[in-house]
Amino acid sequence: MNSGRPAPGAVRDAVRRGPSPGGLDVLGVLGGGLLLAVIAAQVASGLQPRPIGLAGVVVLLLTASALAFAARAHPLPRAAAALGAAAVTGYAAEWVGVRTGLPFGDYGYTGLLRPQLGGVPVVVALAWGGMGLAAHATAAAAAPGSRAARIGLGALALTAWDLFLDPQMVRLGLWTWHDPGLYRGVPAGNFAGWLVVSLLVMAVIEAALTDPGARSAGLVAIYTAMAFMETLGFAAVFDPPDPLVAGVGGACMGLFSVLAWRRAWRR
Template identity: 65%
Template sequence: MELTPGGQARGAALRPSRAFGVPALLAMVVAQVASGLAARPERFTALIVVLLAVSAVAFAAGEWGLRRAIAAFGAAVLTGYAAEVVGLLTGFPFGDYAYTAMLRPQLAGVPVVVALAWGGMGLAAYAVAAAVAPAGWARVCVGAGALTAWDLFLDPQMVRLGLWTWAEHGPYRGIPLSNFAGWLLVSALVMLVVGRVTGGAGPARGLLVLYGVMAVMETVAFAAVFDPPDPLVAAAGGITMGAFAALAWRRPWPR
């Protein structure tokens, strides 16, 4: 069978996804399950985030090319890290919070894995937005919403594990609403920089899978695995992330 130039290019593009993205994603699922069953689940946090980052970059490289994928990931990491440093120093835009010493290493009080998480899920949320909305402010807004939806799971879980604390008790499992307003703002900045670096690249199938897998795993964890379970967080995060995932998968993908 003879491959066309387009087919050869497509096959080459899929290699990073198959070689690194899929194994990293499967390993992340295993690590998530292990953390849910472990007596000290916080010990798995760094491993899960690293696997998330590897799978995100690999899936992005399969569609956008390796250089653009790495550049987009780096831009998202730096944007999230800068926002975290400003947040710790000033309380803006998230509110008054602090990281404990449980996540190491830290730079200027910000755990490195937190910055990596901004990068990995930032790429996944951008892919969701690219599948739903045209380039421009519509894509930025959708992506910001998709990334903030993840925090409906993330913050309750990390507070539960004692990885960071809030100065004031908020209405959503102790988390102030200012946190989610800050997430929307920073997530919009992440969407802007990823879009600029990638030249407005389209959706990456692997990243859409990553986003959907994360939504399912977090929903199941809060509904049935964590002790005690938390149906409120399972419903809030599952419905919100699930809605964004469903919108992304129902759209026709460009050839």
């Protein structure tokens, strides 16, 4: 006798497919609402002279939005596993980095970002996870059929974000370099280290997802929004503005965003 209740497998399939005609896309609405909250928090932090208090809020909202969008394209356990694996990989690299100087260079966190585990702020690990998913989805949209291309492009896309992140964190005094470099005090070797760790992050995301080539417009939107907001911030909002970082970071992140959306438009 049919009770009228769908089987659990049917529910999971429906969540993966998205909303039925006329139905409510719960995960899409949740992810979109959280992304709007990320943008609002970014705007609010950019208007404050010392926006450190909102830095953690931005990362938490971004990570939650990334998980919601990832769960819309993949089974929730797989999406959560990918986020967790990326965060743990990033945290491990940071934990080793502050103790050995590898792979990023000789640096250390100040006490401004809390809480910290082993000298590494928790929000830093979450940032690796949330933006890791966004960068991977951006690469998957640009090259859905090639695992090697997704890992390579995703690593480059995530490293491109650091062209904004490191100058901003140094500006705010959230971490310091023993031997400052030419790019707004950031050594060139840091970006080589970011690329290596980003390759590992992309690899663990690929391993965690059952269909890593699946498209997620929501995750690509997160990556694009961060590119736009960071470019705008450095170009016109931060005091003083920094056209160099706005131009370099905006061009690099913008390139990956364009590649992802261009492929989507063709489809």
